[in-house]
Amino acid sequence: MRFLIDLVIAVAVAVVVGVGSAWYAVGQGHLFGAVTVGDWTAWPNDGTLDADPYALARIARSGEVPLGAGEGLVFAAADDDSGAPLTSRCTYTIAGETPAARLWTLTATDSDGRLMPNLAHRQGFHSREIVRAANGDFAITASRSVQPGNWLPVGDAERFDLVFRLYDTPLATGSQLSTLSMPTIRKAHCP
Amino acid sequence: MRRTILFVIGGLLVGGIIHVAIVFLVPYYAGKDAYSSIARFGNDGQFHLLPMAEAGAETMPGMDPHFMEAVCRFDLHNGPIRVLAAMPDEFWSVAVFDKLSRNVYSLTDRAVDGSNLDLALLTSVQNAQIRQNPPDSLNTAIVLELPIDAGFLVLRALVPDDSLMPAVTAALAAARCSASL
Numbered sequence: 001m002r003f004l005i006d007l008v009i010a011v012a013v014a015v016v017v018g019v020g021s022a023w024y025a026v027g028q029g030h031l032f033g034a035v036t037v038g039d040w041t042a043w044p045n046d047g048t049l050d051a052d053p054y055a056l057a058r059i060a061r062s063g064e065v066p067l068g069a070g071e072g073l074v075f076a077a078a079d080d081d082s083g084a085p086l087t088s089r090c091t092y093t094i095a096g097e098t099p100a101a102r103l104w105t106l107t108a109t110d111s112d113g114r115l116m117p118n119l120a121h122r123q124g125f126h127s128r129e130i131v132r133a134a135n136g137d138f139a140i141t142a143s144r145s146v147q148p149g150n151w152l153p154v155g156d157a158e159r160f161d162l163v164f165r166l167y168d169t170p171l172a173t174g175s176q177l178s179t180l181s182m183p184t185i186r187k188a189h190c191p
Numbered sequence: 192m193r194r195t196i197l198f199v200i201g202g203l204l205v206g207g208i209i210h211v212a213i214v215f216l217v218p219y220y221a222g223k224d225a226y227s228s229i230a231r232f233g234n235d236g237q238f239h240l241l242p243m244a245e246a247g248a249e250t251m252p253g254m255d256p257h258f259m260e261a262v263c264r265f266d267l268h269n270g271p272i273r274v275l276a277a278m279p280d281e282f283w284s285v286a287v288f289d290k291l292s293r294n295v296y297s298l299t300d301r302a303v304d305g306s307n308l309d310l311a312l313l314t315s316v317q318n319a320q321i322r323q324n325p326p327d328s329l330n331t332a333i334v335l336e337l338p339i340d341a342g343f344l345v346l347r348a349l350v351p352d353d354s355l356m357p358a359v360t361a362a363l364a365a366a367r368c369s370a371s372l
Contacts, residue, residue: 013202018209064253068297
């Protein structure tokens with residue numbers, strides 16, 4: 001009887017620990033290979049032949065198609081420059097330098113990576129449609145309410161993410177990522 | 192008591208093995224992965240045009256909403272294939288993935304002359320065979336000797352504004368995924 005109870009305990013521990021930790025790790029999927037630049041993080045190894053098993057499992061479960069190394073590089077941000085999570089209750093200004101790339105796009109998604117419905121039917125900007133100052137600088141305002149200039153509507157999700165995709169960039173094929181200058185995400189105001 | 196602790200330690204060890212097994216098996220049994228979901232769109236060997244991603248209507252997760260994409264599952268078991276597309280002048284790119292969504296090759300429009308995409312996909316054995324009597328098409332095509340014999344292709348084209356949508360749609364819809372060499 002003692003033996004049976006011990007065996008049941010052992011099996012329960014094995015299943016809970018094994019399945020639970022695997023579930024968590026695959027759900028996370030972003031365990032290794034993160035490159036952080038300012039407020040942004042990229043996982044350049046995801047979707048390459050060097051991808052780790054957790055990244056492979058995460059991508060298989062999500063069904064997404066990563067960008068190839070020759071196509072570009074994806075950065076994501078879930079926090080502003082003070083480290084506070086991005087929330088649709090606040091208004092943010094995204095401005096600053098962008099790395100060398102032929103084209104970039106900025107997209108707002110909810111925290112699960114899905115696009116958010118909004119009345120303006122705008123999901124993001126690409127670098128050629130953006131309104132710039134005379135000296136080439138730009139500022140994008142991410143907000144739930146209508147803004148002048150480059151307004152990026154963020155829907156009603158409590159938390160949202162920003163996705164910055166660089167296309168045809170020398171960065172995707174190696175070179176130093178950490179010395180990049182990326183736009184900053186600054187909280188403009190919060191009601 | 193001591194015996195129970197031993198059983199718990201044993202349970203932890205087995206739990207570790209279960210963890211590793213699950214993580215390695217997930218890509219093969221996910222069912223929702225890109226390679227499996229593309230089969231829903233239609234036959235292998237042809238490009239399937241995906242509608243532009245919109246909120247609540249994303250055909251595949253994580254698509255850039257500024258791009259129109261076409262996807263195609265290919266198989267080299269029945270011989271090499273040729274991928275042909277007359278692409279728009281705007282930015283576009285093409286990427287080859289294996290069944291686990293790992294990118295094995297990719298290029299952008301800057302890598303080709305003009306805007307015509309012309310790829311020849313072969314395995315290394317097929318490449319060695321075809322070199323003995325190369326067809327003319329190999330002179331113009333970008334030859335990709337792939338380490339895989341099946342996978343999928345993704346063709347992405349920027350839609351800078353809505354007025355260019357018809358041109359991009361027409362270009363992607365006419366793309367051929369399994370022409371012969």
